[in-house]
Amino acid sequence: MSAQSIYDQAPIGALIRYSDGTPRPPQRFKNKLAAWESNNNVGRLVRKAESHTIGNHTTPASFTLHQGDFGSAGVVVLKVFKTFSVGSPLAFTIVERPAPGMVRVLDRTGGRAELLHLAADRAAAQAWLASHRYSDAVLDEVIDDDTAAGSGEGRAA
Template sequence: MSARSIFDCAPLGAIIRYSDGAPRPPARFTKKLAAWERRNSGGRLIRKQAERRVGNTTLAATFTLHEGDYGGGGVVVLRVHRTFSVDSALTFVVTEQPAAGAVRVFDRCGDDAELVHLAGSRADAETWLKSHGYPDAVLDEVTAETAANGSVEGRAVA
């Protein structure tokens, strides 16, 4: 799929893989392998931003993937996000859709909301919210229809 297709069709919470199509270099070439891994990875789709104007400049639509958290002892020290323009030449694949009945937790309402957690149920989402500081959080249950067509409708304030 193209980056535009991911932006248009993939639901927030989906697991996305991306690739430049190049073969993986042997492990002994550490620098080449590291460069290849930067162009061939994946993550959870957490944000979509529509095209916008800043002054006289038009910025293309983008989407952001959460690639991982690093830390220890239950403390996240580094959170890795990667943002792609819809003009990206990489190839994208949706490898997993959020399951029907799952609950997406957004940091705030509106079009600029970012997915901060994907819970298995509303009870799990509410339990997670009690231990994390998101006072303006919004809960959105994934329906079978939403999971099938990738739309983000029916957000409910927590």
């Protein structure tokens, strides 16, 4: 799939794999492997942003993937995100869509919402929200339409 297809079809919370099509280098080549992993990885779709213009500069529509958290003893010190323009030349694949009944915890309502957490059910989402203080957080239950066709959830209108 193209980056535009992911933007149009993938629901917020989907697991997305991206690749430049090159073969993975052997493990012993640390620098080559690190460079390869920057264009060949997987992440959870957490945000979609529409195209916007500021002055003479137009920024194309984009989407952001959460690639992981780093820390120790349950304390996250670094969150890794990667943002792709809809014009990205990489190949994308939807690995997993959120299942019906799962609940997205979003940082706000509307098109600029960002996924904070994807919970198995409403009780788990409320428990997560109770332990992570977000004042404007919203719970959004995944329905069959999200998984079947990619609802475009999270896109600004």
